[in-house]
Amino acid sequence: MFLQTDATLVRLFAAVIGLLALASAIGALLNHRVHDPALRATVQNVNARIRAWWIMAAVFIASVSTGRVGSIVLFGVLSFLALREFVTLAPTAPADHRALVWCFFVATPLQYALVWEGRYELFTILVPVYLAIFVAVRAALAGDTGRFLQRAATTQLALTICVYFVAYVPALMMLRIPGYHLPNAALIFFLVFVVQLSDVLQYVWGKTLGRRPIAPAVSPSKTWEGFCGGVLSATAAGTALWWITPFGPLQAAIMALTIALMGFAGGLVMSAIKRDAGVKDYGSLIPGHGGVLDRIDSLCFAAPVFFHVTRYFFAS
C-alpha cells in the first residue's frame, strides 16, 4: 500500500487532531461546569459526539492516507451502510425484494468499481440511466402494481442518494487538474472538512444563539441563526484553506460556500425523509450522532456539486 506521506496532508491531519483535542478539552470543561439538569443531557450528547469524532477522524485519515484504495473502500462501505439504513425506513413492498438484492450486491460494488477504473463516462450514468431502467422493469416484472410509482421512485432515490452521490467523494481522485501539485486526497479533505465543520458550527451556533426555526415541521433544531453562523464560519475556514486546493482565495471562498449550502440542503432533505418515516435517527451505529446516514447526510448533495464544479472549471 502506497502511503501518501505528503507533508501538507500530514500537517492537515495534525491540525484535525489538534482541533479534536481542543473540542475534548471544551467538552471536559462543560462536563465539569454545567450542573443544570436541563442542560446535562446536551453536554453528555456533545461529549459522546466528540468521542465518536475521534474514531471517525481516525478512520477517515487512515483511508485517505492510502489514496484511491482507501477512499474507495471507505466510501463504498459507507454507501452500503447508508443504503441499508435508508431502505429500512423506506416503504418498499415484498415484490421489491429481488430488485433490492441487486441494488446492494451488484449496483453498489459496480458503481465503486467504475470509480476505481476512472470510467467517468460510465460512473456518471450507471444509476440515472441503467439502474433507473432496471429498477422500474424489475419491479414491473415482479407483478405487484400497488403503489408502483412510489416504490420505484423510492428505490431510485435510495440508490441516487446513498450510492451515486456518495461515490462522487472518492471520484475526486480521478480528476486531473493542471498545475495542482498536491495529491487529490487534499480535495477530499477540503470537501469533507468544510461540510462537516459547517454541520458542527451550525449545531454550535444554533444551540447558543438559535431562535427562529427555518422549517419547524422538518427539523426544529435548524434555525436561521445556526444556518447563517455555521455556513459563514465554515466558508471562512474553507477560504483559509485555499492553499491546499487548486483554487485562488476568492474561488476557494465560493467553493466552500457552495459546499456549506449544499450540506445544509442535504441535511434538510434527509430530515424530511426521517420525519415522514416517524423516526429521529436513521440508525444507532455512531454513538451520539445516530446512524451513518445522519452523519453523511450533508455530504450527499455537496459531493456531486463540488465534483462537477471543480471538473468543469479546473480539470483538463
Next chain:
Amino acid sequence: MIAQTIGGVCRFVAGVSPEWHCDPDATNPRVFFANHASHLDFVVIWSALPRRRRDEVRPVAGSDYWNAGMIRRFMADNVFHAVLIERAGPAGHSLAAARTSIGLMAAELDRRHSLIVFPEGTRSRDAAVGEFKAGLYHLSRSRPDVDLIPVFLGNTNRILPKGEALPVPMLSRVVFGAPIRAEANEDKTSFLHRARAVLMDLGGPHVSSN
C-alpha cells in the same frame, strides 16, 4: 464454529441491535417466544443473546421441514441443536403427538436448556402476527416455574421473506419483554390471547394482527 459464523453473518446482514426489558444474563432456563416471518428469526434471537448464554439455547422447530433433506437435518442436529417436534397437520394434531412434543420441550428445560419457540407455528407472509397455537400454554402448565419471555422481531420479514434465498441487508429490531407465566386460574384461550398481546405491544402501535 459453523454456528458462530452464521451468527456473525446474521448480525451483519440483519443489523441486530437488541432492546432488553428483562435480565439478559439470567441463568435459569427460560422460554423465548417470538413472532415468526423469516428463517433468520432463530439466528437473530440467538445472536442477540449474551455470548455466555448462547450454548444453552435450543430452538424448537417443525420436524417435517427440518428432517427433509441432508443439509437441513445436519443444520438442525449439529449446528443449531434444534428440538424437532411434529407440527399440526391440516387434519389437526393427534393428542399423543402433542403430548410427546410438550414432553420433549419440558425435558430440555429440565436439562437447564432455554428454548426458542414460535407459537404461530409457521412463518407468516407479512409483518402481521398470527394466532398462537396451544403448545405455549401446555408447556407453561407443565413447567409453571419457568419464565416465558416475549420477543418481538421487527423487519426480518423484509430482510429474508418466506420463499426468498438471498437477504436484503436491512436493520432489524429485537425486543425482549418482561417475563410472563400462565396464572393458576387462567384458561387456555385467555392465556394465549394475553401472551400474543404482550408480544405485539413490544413492537409498538404499528403491529397488525391477522
